[in-house]
Amino acid sequence: MRDSVVFLSVPGLRERDVAAMSNLRSIMAGGEIADLTPSFPCVTCPVQAAMATGAAASGHGIVANGFYWRERRVAEMWTSPNGCIQRPQLWELLARQGLKTAVWFLLHSKDCRADYVCTPAPIHNPDGSESLWCYTRPDSLYGTLRDELGHFPLDHFWGPAAGLASSRWIADSAVHAARRWRPNLFQVYLPHLDYAAQRSGPDSAAAQQAVAEFDELLGALFGRLAEAYGASPLWLVAGEYAITPVDHVSYPNRVLREAGLLTVRDGGEGEQIDFENSLAWAMVDHQFSHVFVQNRDAAAIRKIAELFRRQPGIAEVLAGEDLPRYELDHARSGELVLISAPSSWQAYYWWVDEERAPPLARTIDIHRKPGYDPVELQFDPATRSIPLDAALVKGSHGAPARDRSQRTVMLSSEPGLLPDPTGMRDVDVFRVVARQFGIEVE
Numbered sequence: 001m002r003d004s005v006v007f008l009s010v011p012g013l014r015e016r017d018v019a020a021m022s023n024l025r026s027i028m029a030g031g032e033i034a035d036l037t038p039s040f041p042c043v044t045c046p047v048q049a050a051m052a053t054g055a056a057a058s059g060h061g062i063v064a065n066g067f068y069w070r071e072r073r074v075a076e077m078w079t080s081p082n083g084c085i086q087r088p089q090l091w092e093l094l095a096r097q098g099l100k101t102a103v104w105f106l107l108h109s110k111d112c113r114a115d116y117v118c119t120p121a122p123i124h125n126p127d128g129s130e131s132l133w134c135y136t137r138p139d140s141l142y143g144t145l146r147d148e149l150g151h152f153p154l155d156h157f158w159g160p161a162a163g164l165a166s167s168r169w170i171a172d173s174a175v176h177a178a179r180r181w182r183p184n185l186f187q188v189y190l191p192h193l194d195y196a197a198q199r200s201g202p203d204s205a206a207a208q209q210a211v212a213e214f215d216e217l218l219g220a221l222f223g224r225l226a227e228a229y230g231a232s233p234l235w236l237v238a239g240e241y242a243i244t245p246v247d248h249v250s251y252p253n254r255v256l257r258e259a260g261l262l263t264v265r266d267g268g269e270g271e272q273i274d275f276e277n278s279l280a281w282a283m284v285d286h287q288f289s290h291v292f293v294q295n296r297d298a299a300a301i302r303k304i305a306e307l308f309r310r311q312p313g314i315a316e317v318l319a320g321e322d323l324p325r326y327e328l329d330h331a332r333s334g335e336l337v338l339i340s341a342p343s344s345w346q347a348y349y350w351w352v353d354e355e356r357a358p359p360l361a362r363t364i365d366i367h368r369k370p371g372y373d374p375v376e377l378q379f380d381p382a383t384r385s386i387p388l389d390a391a392l393v394k395g396s397h398g399a400p401a402r403d404r405s406q407r408t409v410m411l412s413s414e415p416g417l418l419p420d421p422t423g424m425r426d427v428d429v430f431r432v433v434a435r436q437f438g439i440e441v442e
Contacts, residue, residue, distance in 0.1 A: 002436040004233035006186045006225055007219075009106065011050065012193035012202070012397075015213045015409050023219030024411070027235055031413040034421040036290055036429075038408065040326050040400045042241040042284050043105045043372075045078075047426050048189070052106075053087035054326035054430030054441060061086040062108070063332045064285045068292050073275040075283055075370035082112035088432070089113070090430060093439050094185055102183040104174050104190075110135045116177055118142070118170075120156060130154075145173050157191070159364045159387075160379035164213050167192040171221045178228035185433065186220065186225075186233075192217070197243040199377045201394035234436060238429050239408025243395040246345045250313035251390075252282035252289050252338055253350035253371075259307055261300070262350060270272030270358035271351050273370060280304055282338065283347040284371040286398030290334030301335050308336070313344035315399070326400065342406065345396035348373060354388050362386045 018024060018033065039050045041064060049055075049062040057063050062085060066077030076108040082089075089099035091114040102116035103109045109119045116136070121135035131343040132151040134307065145152075149172050156165035167190045174188050192214045196206040226232045253273070256262040261280040261402050264271040273281055279300055282289040291308075293300050301319055308317045317338040328337060340346055346369025347395035351357045360368055364376045373386075374396070380387035410429060412418055418437075419428055434441050 001438040002184070002234055003235060004182065004184055004186075004229050005433065005436050006188070006233045007191045007238070007433060008188060009051065009238055009240055010193060010214075011044065011191055011240040012197050012243045013237070013408055014202075014242050017193070017416045018409060020208070020211055021215035021218070021287050023215045023222070027218075027222045027238070028413050030415065031235075031411060032417040032418055032421055033171055033412075034410045034424045035404065035425050036160050036408045036410045037401045037428050038049055038241045039399050040328065041285065042401055042406070043398045044240060048106050048239045049085050049087075049108065049181060049396055051240075051429040053085065054090040054427050054434075056085045057333075058088055058324070058327045058329050061330055061332055063328060064283065064290060065107075065172060066285065066370075068283055068290070068334075070292070074377065075275070075367060076367060078366050080108060080112040082108050084108060085219040087154045090185065090187075090433055091115075093434060093441075094437055097185040097437060098106065099437060100181065102174075102177055102181065102186045104177070104187065104191040105170050106187065107189075112423060116181055116183060117140070118145070118173055118177070120152060126302040128412050142176075145176060148176065149173060158366065159376055162195045162377060163342060164192055164210075167214070168217060169219055173225045175221070175228055176224050184297070184437065187423055190214070190217075192242070195377060198294055198374050198393060198431065199395070201245045202243040203245065204394070207395075211438070219377075226359050229373055234342075234417075235411075235413040236429075238353050238426070238431065239410070240399070240426075241397045242408050243397045244405055245398045246343050246393060248313045248341075249347050249390040249393065250311060250340065250388065251347050252284060252291065252346060253309070253348060254352065255307065255311060256280050256282060256291075257306075257350055257352075261304065264350060266356070270361070271356045272358055273350055274373050275381040281350075282346075282348075282371070283334070284348045285375070286396050287340035287342075288343050288398045289338045289371070291336040291338060293335040296335055304336055308338055310400070313346075315339050315341040315344075332392045340396075342399060342402075342435045345374075345393060345398075347375075347390040349369075349388075349390065357388055363390060379397060411423075
């Protein structure tokens with residue numbers, strides 16, 4: 001049984017990136033590398049849940065980066081605590097063995113059962129402003145980290161300024177925790193490769209520069225963590241999903257509106273989706289969307305399916321018996337799921353006239369927008385706000401991984417641990433980690 005495993009979760013990591021990362025290849029020399037296929041939906045929260053539970057979305061319940069709570073008619077993105085994951089997670093299994101775990105910056109980690117936790121949790125003030133803060137376990141940890149490292153740079157974690165500073169703070173704070181507690185399993189989310197690949201495209205000069213920056217950060221992190229543990233732990237690194245180039249965007253909510261199925265209301269601050277009176281609306285998330293149909297009306301579902309099968313950029317329309325085939329048959333899923341072609345993605349916009357766009361559209365407002373908005377990575381100097389031009393996005397992900405361009409990699413610093421180097425799935429990561437601690441799972 002292992003004494004210590006450090007597991008890095010890295011969005012956007014591809015085999016071609018590893019080839020350019022000398023520090024990563026050095027630490028993994030003598031180990032092994034495997035093709036890794038993310039489960040659908042290939043986006044942050046579902047993939048992290050798959051790695052933590054060994055189940056697909058139909059089992060763990062994370063069907064997207066957000067949820068639509070039908071009873072309350074409330075849509076939310078990126079907000080739910082750990083309780084929304086409906087399967088036992090790695091740190092719960094290790095706790096039964098008396099082992100200590102740390103979870104750093106994973107989504108849905110707030111209130112999880114790990115012994116040590118750090119994740120962003122800005123305080124929302126009554127005047128609408130935010131105060132920087134992180135949820136930590138123990139509670140006092142963030143105050144200590146703030147005094148040592150400064151506040152977590154939230155504006156570098158997402159938005160136009162997103163960049164290396166956030167991953168560097170995560171790495172520095174992880175080293176602090178490793179020196180203090182030396183957890184048996186330390187899982188760390190490092191997002192740096194996500195940003196330039198979406199802004200400029202995964203093969204752009206900016207994305208290649210991000211790979212070089214990230215490799216330099218990893219070189220320092222590996223050395224400092226080995227020093228903190230007193231010896232090199234087993235290193236595991238898994239890519240969450242691959243980002244592919246896109247040159248087309250579709251707008252499911254505009255299509256539904258034009259078909260008379262989506263209703264908007266105008267309260268003086270632009271148009272908002274009227275969830276109560278809309279027959280259907282789409283919660284979009286990168287290269288897929290869940291379409292929620294009022295009262296699950298069968299005739300409306302058939303009509304909407306035919307409507308979107310004719311739309312450019314939409315490769316597949318899933319409904320009913322199609323959902324189990326993609327392991328997405330869960331009560332939280334929409335009545336239909338729209339999947340983009342690899343070179344296309346989906347924007348949440350529902351307004352037709354920019355003048356009628358709600359104020360939140362031009363702001364970084366990840367929780368209240370009923371859909372993911374990668375345009376928040378851009379900045380419009382003319383309006384000093386987020387632009388309303390979805391064509392600015394040059395990279396996306398989320399569609400099922402059908403070829404190597406949509407797959408990532410998993411690396412181990414020791415050989416013989418990865419079950420199938422020619423083709424693993426993200427759910428296999430759970431088993432690989434569990435077995436290091438003598439835990440066999442089905």
